[in-house]
Amino acid sequence: MIGIFKEILTQDYHRRALLALILASGICSYLSVWVVLRRSVFLGAALAEIASAGVALGALIEEWMGHHAENPEESHTLIGCALAATLLGILIFSIRPARRRIPEEGTIGSGWVIAGGFGLLFLDLNTQGEAHIRDILKGNLLGVNWHDVQLMVVFFLALAVVHVLFFKEFLFISFDPETAATQGYRVRGWDFLLYFTLGVAIALSIRFVGTLITFSSLVLPGVTALLLTRRLGWAFTLSVALAMVASVVGYSFLERATAATVPVCSTVLLLLALVLRALRR
Amino acid sequence: MTIHHPLITFSHADLGYRRPVLRDVNVTVSEGDFLGIVGPNGSGKTTLLRAALGTLQPLSGTVTRRNGIRFGYVPQRQVVDEMFPLSVLDIVLMGRYRHIGLCRRPSRADRDYALACLDNVGIADLAQRAYQELSGGQKQRALLARALAAQPTVLVLDEPTTDMDIPSERSIMELVSRLSSERHLTVLIVSHLLHVIVNYANRIAFVGEGQVIVQDTAEAIRPENLSRLYGIEVFVGEIEGRKFVL
Numbered sequence: 171m172i173g174i175f176k177e178i179l180t181q182d183y184h185r186r187a188l189l190a191l192i193l194a195s196g197i198c199s200y201l202s203v204w205v206v207l208r209r210s211v212f213l214g215a216a217l218a219e220i221a222s223a224g225v226a227l228g229a230l231i232e233e234w235m236g237h238h239a240e241n242p243e244e245s246h247t248l249i250g251c252a253l254a255a256t257l258l259g260i261l262i263f264s265i266r267p268a269r270r271r272i273p274e275e276g277t278i279g280s281g282w283v284i285a286g287g288f289g290l291l292f293l294d295l296n297t298q299g300e301a302h303i304r305d306i307l308k309g310n311l312l313g314v315n316w317h318d319v320q321l322m323v324v325f326f327l328a329l330a331v332v333h334v335l336f337f338k339e340f341l342f343i344s345f346d347p348e349t350a351a352t353q354g355y356r357v358r359g360w361d362f363l364l365y366f367t368l369g370v371a372i373a374l375s376i377r378f379v380g381t382l383i384t385f386s387s388l389v390l391p392g393v394t395a396l397l398l399t400r401r402l403g404w405a406f407t408l409s410v411a412l413a414m415v416a417s418v419v420g421y422s423f424l425e426r427a428t429a430a431t432v433p434v435c436s437t438v439l440l441l442l443a444l445v446l447r448a449l450r451r
Numbered sequence: 452m453t454i455h456h457p458l459i460t461f462s463h464a465d466l467g468y469r470r471p472v473l474r475d476v477n478v479t480v481s482e483g484d485f486l487g488i489v490g491p492n493g494s495g496k497t498t499l500l501r502a503a504l505g506t507l508q509p510l511s512g513t514v515t516r517r518n519g520i521r522f523g524y525v526p527q528r529q530v531v532d533e534m535f536p537l538s539v540l541d542i543v544l545m546g547r548y549r550h551i552g553l554c555r556r557p558s559r560a561d562r563d564y565a566l567a568c569l570d571n572v573g574i575a576d577l578a579q580r581a582y583q584e585l586s587g588g589q590k591q592r593a594l595l596a597r598a599l600a601a602q603p604t605v606l607v608l609d610e611p612t613t614d615m616d617i618p619s620e621r622s623i624m625e626l627v628s629r630l631s632s633e634r635h636l637t638v639l640i641v642s643h644l645l646h647v648i649v650n651y652a653n654r655i656a657f658v659g660e661g662q663v664i665v666q667d668t669a670e671a672i673r674p675e676n677l678s679r680l681y682g683i684e685v686f687v688g689e690i691e692g693r694k695f696v697l
Contacts, residue, residue, distance in 0.1 A: 335554045345535050351506045352524040353549045400536045400581045
């Protein structure tokens with residue numbers, strides 16, 4: 171085990187990959203507490219699918235423009251398309267008529283299916299579609315360069331600042347939107363900002379670590395943490411810590427696909443939490 | 452003679468969502484009022500309340516609120532999300548958020564104020580307890596403390612005694628009544644149960660069939676008046692100074 175970590179720490183591409191994984195799973199696991207508490211897991215899945223469609227569109231645009239894969243411009247186009255698609259998704263999902271004819275799940279589910287369909291279509295039109303499907307699902311951690319890591323640090327720091335500054339507003343409008351509105355809070359606006367940060371985190375994470383790790387980090391650490399504690403502050407701390415452990419341990423299985431090992435490690439932690447909870451009763 | 456200034460004025464207001472639920476509402480809520488809003492389920496009580504709070508705009512007509520008015524709102528406790536792992540103090544502090552302002556965290560003074568509000572409603576000892584673990588009556592008191600933490604001029608309660616046994620129901624209403632007189636609060640309280648508020652409200656707004664009729668309580672609870680409004684025979688009695696409606 172020590173040998174594996176030595177190898178990871180001495181190889182530059184491993185260091186970049188692990189750092190990208192820790193950054194992505196860290197921010198997603200923090201957001202997972204919001205996602206779970208707000209019962210927005212399905213929304214998270216839909217946004218992940220929409221961001222994936224954005225990445226697929228970005229890859230197609232790059233091919234049309236004749237850019238070679240793996241160059242920095244392509245990375246920007248893919249991230250730009252993922253962000254734009256996610257933002258569009260959030261805008262559509264945030265439209266809330268006073269009286270709905272269709273339940274919210276119907277709108278989100280439609281978005282999920284439509285995004286999935288378009289994503290596949292974009293990949294089908296792309297001559298390197300097969301490789302991109304693999305990248306979107308599993309991510310391309312070993313292809314991450316220091317420029318990508320810097321980009322993630324900048325974006326995720328910005329998200330962290332937004333959450334530090336507006337934590338109490340996010341909490342109030344999530345816990346009791348009706349009362350928050352009576353105190354003058356524009357609940358829709360705050361909702362939008364919270365989901366926007368979620369969208370940015372999802373779009374960036376999917377580009378680098380893929381759909382599976384992103385979505386598992388958006389659900390499992392939050393669920394596990396909420397099983398273990400009755401304090402919100404602890405839930406956020408535990409969720410991030412558990413995701414870090416799952417990332418580091420999951421990545422250490424160098425012979426296996428990280429996209430599989432990280433969610434499996436998160437699942438093991440969830441099972442341990444369930445056992446702990448059962449023992450405490 | 453005390454002059455009671457109007458705080459909230461409904462003038463020919465049609466209220467609803469796309470289509471009016473209540474038409475031509477003309478109601479004035481003045482300082483010191485204890486207004487009970489009663490009516491059957493689905494009659495538009497909450498719609499009237501939302502319009503008073505400013506979270507629902509009238510479809511036509513106007514609803515004006517005096518400048519500087521602050522609401523302390525106690526929602527139906529069933530709508531508060533119990534999934535959140537929050538302590539009672541965390542929840543009461545939410546009432547301070549507007550005073551604290553953006554990008555700032557609650558100070559020691561805010562915590563002390565929240566604790567004083569908890570003390571005011573008789574559950575200071577539960578400050579660190581998880582909200583999820585409280586009984587129905589304790590939850591209602593916690594939400595009431597949060598409303599007080601907002602330093603309101605108007606206390607607004609939506610069905611505060613739903614699903615409560617009679618002693619808890621009476622204890623909550625006594626508490627609201629005490630707080631309103633101690634803190635000189637104007638109170639708007641919604642209930643589908645007339646007997647819950649007849650002993651406390653000085654005026655009653657009957658909501659039903661798209662209309663709002665406001666009367667002084669003494670006038671409102673005359674049996675012939677209630678029989679006409681509800682379309683059934685109603686009996687109003689009094690035992691040991693407390694009115695009841697059958």
